[in-house]
Amino acid sequence: MASIGIPANQAPKLNYLNNGHSLKSWLLTTDHKRIALLYLISVTVFFFLGGFFAMLIRLELLTPQGDLMQADTYNKVFTMHGMIMVFFFLIPVVPAVLGNFLVPLMIGAKDLAFPRINLLSWYLYITGGMIFLHCMLTGGVDTGWTFYTPYSTAGTNTNIVEAGLAIFLAGFSSIFTGLNFIVTIHRMRAPGLTWDRLPLFIWANYATSLVMILGTPVIAITIVLVAVERLFHLGIFDPGLGGDPLLFQHLFWFYSHPAVYIMILPSMGVISELIACFARKRVFGYKFVALSSVAIAVFGFLVWAHHMFVAGISLYAAMIFSFLSFSVGVPSAVKVFNWTATLYKGSISYATPMLYAFGFIGLFTIGGLTGLMLATIGIDVHVTDTYFVVAHFHYVMVGGVLMGYLGGLHFWWPKMTGRMYPEAWAKLSALLVFVGFNLTFFPQFILGYVGMPRRYWQYPPEFQALNVLSTAGASILAVGYLLPMIYFVWSLRYGKIAEANPWSAAGLEWKTTSPPPTFNFDETPVVTWEAYNYDEIPPWERRAPVAR
Amino acid sequence: MSNEHGTSVKTYLIIGATLLVLTVATTLIAFVNLGPFNPVVALTIATIKALLVILFFMHVKGASEKLTGVVVVSGFFFLAILLTLSLSDYLTRSWW
Amino acid sequence: MHDSQATTSQATVQVTTAEHEAHNPALVHQFADAEQQKNAASLGMWLFLVTEIMFFGGMFCAYLIYRLKYFNAFAAGSQSLAIKWGAINTAVLIASSVTVVLAIYAIRFGRKKLTVAFLVVTVLLGFVFLGIKSIEYTDKFREHHVPGANFHFTENFDDNGKQIPVNPNEVQLFFSLYFAMTGMHALHMIIGIGLMSTLAVLTWRGHYSAEYYTPLENAGLYWHLVDIIWIYLFPLLYLISRHT
Numbered sequence: 001m002a003s004i005g006i007p008a009n010q011a012p013k014l015n016y017l018n019n020g021h022s023l024k025s026w027l028l029t030t031d032h033k034r035i036a037l038l039y040l041i042s043v044t045v046f047f048f049l050g051g052f053f054a055m056l057i058r059l060e061l062l063t064p065q066g067d068l069m070q071a072d073t074y075n076k077v078f079t080m081h082g083m084i085m086v087f088f089f090l091i092p093v094v095p096a097v098l099g100n101f102l103v104p105l106m107i108g109a110k111d112l113a114f115p116r117i118n119l120l121s122w123y124l125y126i127t128g129g130m131i132f133l134h135c136m137l138t139g140g141v142d143t144g145w146t147f148y149t150p151y152s153t154a155g156t157n158t159n160i161v162e163a164g165l166a167i168f169l170a171g172f173s174s175i176f177t178g179l180n181f182i183v184t185i186h187r188m189r190a191p192g193l194t195w196d197r198l199p200l201f202i203w204a205n206y207a208t209s210l211v212m213i214l215g216t217p218v219i220a221i222t223i224v225l226v227a228v229e230r231l232f233h234l235g236i237f238d239p240g241l242g243g244d245p246l247l248f249q250h251l252f253w254f255y256s257h258p259a260v261y262i263m264i265l266p267s268m269g270v271i272s273e274l275i276a277c278f279a280r281k282r283v284f285g286y287k288f289v290a291l292s293s294v295a296i297a298v299f300g301f302l303v304w305a306h307h308m309f310v311a312g313i314s315l316y317a318a319m320i321f322s323f324l325s326f327s328v329g330v331p332s333a334v335k336v337f338n339w340t341a342t343l344y345k346g347s348i349s350y351a352t353p354m355l356y357a358f359g360f361i362g363l364f365t366i367g368g369l370t371g372l373m374l375a376t377i378g379i380d381v382h383v384t385d386t387y388f389v390v391a392h393f394h395y396v397m398v399g400g401v402l403m404g405y406l407g408g409l410h411f412w413w414p415k416m417t418g419r420m421y422p423e424a425w426a427k428l429s430a431l432l433v434f435v436g437f438n439l440t441f442f443p444q445f446i447l448g449y450v451g452m453p454r455r456y457w458q459y460p461p462e463f464q465a466l467n468v469l470s471t472a473g474a475s476i477l478a479v480g481y482l483l484p485m486i487y488f489v490w491s492l493r494y495g496k497i498a499e500a501n502p503w504s505a506a507g508l509e510w511k512t513t514s515p516p517p518t519f520n521f522d523e524t525p526v527v528t529w530e531a532y533n534y535d536e537i538p539p540w541e542r543r544a545p546v547a548r
Numbered sequence: 549m550s551n552e553h554g555t556s557v558k559t560y561l562i563i564g565a566t567l568l569v570l571t572v573a574t575t576l577i578a579f580v581n582l583g584p585f586n587p588v589v590a591l592t593i594a595t596i597k598a599l600l601v602i603l604f605f606m607h608v609k610g611a612s613e614k615l616t617g618v619v620v621v622s623g624f625f626f627l628a629i630l631l632t633l634s635l636s637d638y639l640t641r642s643w644w
Numbered sequence: 645m646h647d648s649q650a651t652t653s654q655a656t657v658q659v660t661t662a663e664h665e666a667h668n669p670a671l672v673h674q675f676a677d678a679e680q681q682k683n684a685a686s687l688g689m690w691l692f693l694v695t696e697i698m699f700f701g702g703m704f705c706a707y708l709i710y711r712l713k714y715f716n717a718f719a720a721g722s723q724s725l726a727i728k729w730g731a732i733n734t735a736v737l738i739a740s741s742v743t744v745v746l747a748i749y750a751i752r753f754g755r756k757k758l759t760v761a762f763l764v765v766t767v768l769l770g771f772v773f774l775g776i777k778s779i780e781y782t783d784k785f786r787e788h789h790v791p792g793a794n795f796h797f798t799e800n801f802d803d804n805g806k807q808i809p810v811n812p813n814e815v816q817l818f819f820s821l822y823f824a825m826t827g828m829h830a831l832h833m834i835i836g837i838g839l840m841s842t843l844a845v846l847t848w849r850g851h852y853s854a855e856y857y858t859p860l861e862n863a864g865l866y867w868h869l870v871d872i873i874w875i876y877l878f879p880l881l882y883l884i885s886r887h888t
Contacts, residue, residue: 104674111674113684179691186615187684188674214626217695221702225824234791234820235813236706242813247709250634251702301629305637317637519673557749564742568735574879575731578886581804586887590879598872605745606868612683616690623694627701631708638709 015418015515030115031518036101037416038122043097044485046088046129051478053081058440058471066458074457075142076158082145083163087170088129090401091259094266095177095212096121098408099205101416103181105509105516106199108190108525113183114176121176128169135162144455146256149237149248153229160230164223171216171223174262178212181205190508192527199507199531200289204269207293211258211265211300219255222248246312253304261300263397264364265293267404268335271357274407275339277505278354279346282532285338292331299328309380318377325375332368336361351503352426356407359434363399367392370445385455388448394441406433406484411505414498418515419491425483432480439473506532555604563604570597670856682858689862693869700828700873707821707880710814715884717814720801721822722884724789726780730882733776737871740769744840744864754854756847763844766867770837777830784819791820803885822881829877832870839863 016033020026026034056077060068069077100118104111112118135141141163143152152160185206189198225236226248235241237248276283283289305313305321339361348354370392373379383389414420443466448454452463459467501510512521529536574593582589603609608616675681711718747762781790788796797815800807843863846852852860 109674113674114688115674117688175695179688179695182691183684183688186687187680213691213695214622214698217699218630218702221699224828225703225706228824232792235817236820236824242710242714242811242817244709244713246637247634247706250637251705254630254634254702301626302633305633313637314640314643316640316643317633320633320636524676555745557746560742560745560749564738567738567741571731571734571738571878574883575727578727578879578883581887586883586885587879590883591876594876594879597875601741601868601872601875605741606865615687619687619690619694623697627697627704630698630701630705634705634709635712638712 013513014517015513016518017418017515019518028119030111030119032100032104032112032115032118033416033516033518035118035122036097036099039092039096039100039125042122042126042129043089043093046084047093047481048485050081050084050089051481053077053084054474055478057081058474060457061459061467062471064459064461064464064467069457071457072142075144075455076140078455079141079144080136083132083141083167085397086145086259087167088125088132090263090397091174092125092170092177093263094270094401094405094408095181095205095208095262096125096173098201098270098405098412099181099208099266100177102412102509103184103202103205104188105415105512105520106202106507107185107188107193108508108521108527109184109188110519110521110524112180113187114180117176118180121173121180124169124173124176128166128173131162131169132166135159135166138162146252147226148252149226149229149245150239150243153226153237161227164227168220168223171220174212175216178209178216181209182213185209190525190527193508196287196290197527197529197531198290199269200272200283200286200293201266201269203290204265204272204293207297208262208265210294210297211262214301215255215258215262218251219259222251222255225251246308249308249311250305253307254301257304257307258297258300260393260396261296263401264404265296267360267401267408268293268332270404270408270411271339271360272335273505273507274353274357274411275342276532276534277411277503278351278357279343279348280534281342281346282530282534283338284341284344285334286531288334289338292334295331296328299324299331303328303375306375306380309377310384322375322377326372329368329372329375332364336365336368351410352421352423352430353407353411355427355430355434356403356410359430360400360403360407363395363403363437367395367397367399370395383448385453386448387444387452387454390454391441391444391448394444398441399437403433406430409484409488411503412509413488413491414502415509415514415516417492417495418498418513419495420498420502421484421491421495422487425487429480429483429487432476432483434480436473436475436477436480440470440477441473443467443469443473506534555607555610559604563600567597567600678856685858685862686865689865693865696832696869696873700825703821703825703828704876704880707825710817710821711880711884714811714814714817716801716803716808717810718818719803719885720797720799720810721789721815721818722882723802723886724787724797724799725822725882726783727882727886729776729780730878733773734874734878736769736773736776737874740766740773741868741871743769744867748857748860748864751847751852751857751860752854756850756852759852759860760844760848763840763847767837767840767844770833770840774830774833774837777826781823784823789819791816791823795819801885804887825877825881829870829873832873836863836867836870839866 016031019031020029026038029035029038056068057074060066060074060077066074100112103109139158141147141156141158141160143156143158143160147160147163185198185202228234229236229238235243237243237245239245272283272289303321303325305317306325309318309322370388374383374389374392410421410426447463447466447470450463452459498514500513502514503510508521508525508527509516511525570593574590577589577593578586580586602620608620611617671678671681675684743762743766747759747766750758750762784790788794795812795816797810797812799810801810802808840863843852843860847860
């Protein structure tokens with residue numbers, strides 16, 4: 001468990017970062033760690049682009065009248081915000097950045113099973129991203145990220161086919177990442193690393209990969225059908241020609257609901273890692289937490305029509321989907337309870353990653369509970385398509401996924417870069433993110449409850465106060481996100497040099513240098529211990545994982 | 549995951565011939581009026597054919613580990629979920 | 645589960661590079677041994693096939709729902725398809741699956757030329773399939789059954805001698821799905837033909853042997869799946885209410 005004793009001030013030996021400096025060595029790399037960094041840069045660009053559109057939304061909604069932009073423009077703005085954030089940020093972020101970097105390291109492998117396919121995944125993502133940018137710059141799309149028919153097939157004259165192609169390619173990027181992870185985790189675990197000794201982050205990425213493989217192809221074919229309908233004027237989804245718009249919604253949500261589990265599951269995996277390390281304890285109920293990831297992945301496929309309660313599906317189907325939607329909350333709750341139990345009698349410290357973990361638990365719980373409220377048909381018919389839904393999904397996606405990602409990024413930053421970030425600034429940012437987030441989105445629960453519809457560019461004047469609060473919160477949140485951008489970049493040059501295991505954390509990734517060598521381990525490790533064996537650390541080595 | 553202890557050429561040819569016979573059968577049965585059972589019979593024959601291809605040509609039978617079978621089954625299982633739960637909407641719409 | 649847990653693979657990791665190369669020139673660095681690599685490649689291909697099942701599955705879902713909703717129109721559309729071509733194509737694909745398994749059987753015994761021969765026959769059968777499909781598509785084009793501006797369907801649904809008029813829009817839906825599903829299938833056939841041709845060339849050039857033929861096996865899996873999809877497409881599209 002001890003760190004492998006590299007003095008903090010020794011010049012780094014050859015590692016994956018300095019093994020080749022040319023552009024070609026980066027753009028044609030097959031090293032999973034370099035690919036993770038390529039993704040890190042790309043998803044960050046898309047995050048800020050999506051954030052830019054969010055800022056436009058919040059600025060428009062400062063006043064009840066539609067005075068910043070036209071209604072049609074507003075439609076494009078929230079569509080761009082949604083599509084960028086969903087397809088180009090939230091779905092790839094944790095698997096492609098943290099997962100790509102850590103999966104081989106955590107299982108003691110030299111790389112993923114298919115390194116070239118990993119690189120292909122990134123190029124598919126980038127190509128999709130470029131095509132999407134082009135679509136955006138040539139007028140964008142105004143259907144909402146959900147591109148419902150018949151508006152998307154026959155009504156709008158924006159460039160649906162191009163946006164669809166971009167998302168199609170990003171989807172295949174996702175599929176290949178999932179495929180790579182599943183094969184790697186099945187085939188390339190180090191000797192002795194049985195399934196019940198795997199870190200929960202691995203279980204989480206495995207479950208996520210199942211969803212990616214099974215769900216993404218369905219939205220791929222849906223996009224193809226929409227494009228074909230648009231280009232050749234067929235009537236698959238056109239009611240005027242006998243088509244059913246609800247068929248589109250069934251096919252769309254069959255993927256898009258499990259997609260939100262693609263987003264949250266890896267982030268939950270991060271939280272398990274953080275809680276264990278910063279409470280210096282094994283995760284309570286390891287088996288339950290591991291299996292709950294798989295349960296969420298499977299159950300997540302059974303609930304999609306809860307997005308369609310008022311769309312015209314049959315009441316009986318609605319009741320079935322409502323019931324199933326309740327059941328999917330159970331494994332999530334299992335996780336939250338087990339994390340809490342892990343904290344009990346733990347030796348808790350409050351480094352930045354742990355702050356994000358705490359934030360996650362609180363905010364994800366609120367998001368999850370409001371999800372149950374939405375699963376209740378009686379409530380949903382009143383609050384669907386209002387800001388209540390908007391608040392719910394931002395709580396789970398931003399309060400959940402993004403906080404888990406930020407926590408993980410801080411936790412593994414020393415491993416990835418060999419540098420520590422500045423702890424004080426990081427704590428400040430975490431605080432700003434937490435305060436800003438709640439100020440932005442909690443008022444939206446109330447707004448939705450009292451009836452403010454979503455995707456409207458104007459609203460009745462009595463809603464203004466809450467909207468102003470929300471926009472104010474967004475500006476604080478923006479600062480909270482910009483600060484890490486600055487100090488992470490700063491740390492690359494000026495940050496304290498990190499040792500192999502600055503957090504005294506368990507896990508194979510901490511047994512190699514920070515940053516790791518290109519092939520990860522000098523010798524393939526042989527694992528004979530359970531995951532999170534914090535209680536096995538000899539007393540003279542126990543110390544709080546303070547950033548050193 | 550391959551069947552190293554070879555399926556023999558003879559087995560391949562027999563399976564191939566069976567598949568052709570089933571194709572002829574399904575085509576001919578289509579012309580017999582079985583009422584609502586026509587699609588049932590057609591799909592059953594198609595499934596038998598698919599199973600023969602999966603088990604023998606794709607070497608799932610005699611595969612070195614159960615994982616292969618699990619992967620195949622889960623693919624069809626989730627497709628079944630898509631079809632069944634979508635149908636739960638369409639078939640019950642008139643029950644209002 | 646048979647994964648890389650055995651101590652033998654740990655021992656294998658510590659071998660010298662010379663022995664490493666003696667295993668297999670195609671062994672890549674992230675794998676401990678050839679068997680692990682082969683099993684990984686195989687699992688990877690199976691997972692890809694699952695994505696194909698779900699991909700086509702979306703269209704099967706659309707088909708299922710509309711067939712239940714517009715049975716008469718779908719039956720009328722189906723009755724206008726040439727059952728003989730569909731049946732022959734099914735037989736062609738089955739034969740091609742046989743030639744694929746025989747190609748892999750041959751390479752397992754190092755019979756390079758025989759392998760290439762079987763792969764070439766597979767490719768030829770693939771072209772026969774596509775040729776027949778283009779005949780069918782041309783016929784549909786001439787009969788104005790291709791959805792779009794020129795779509796024109798006047799036949800009625802023949803229900804045991806009783807002629808039931810059908811809504812042309814609903815029949816157009818049948819043909820939209822017919823072209824979407826068989827078109828997507830044909831695209832996959834083209835990719836399969838490309839794969840098999842490439843592998844035939846590579847086999848001829850000696851890239852594969854009795855010790856290493858993983859790409860052939862995996863391409864074979866792909867080919868069989870494309871066959872299976874057609875095995876379902878044939879009855880669903882061509883055999884609706886033929887008894888009338």
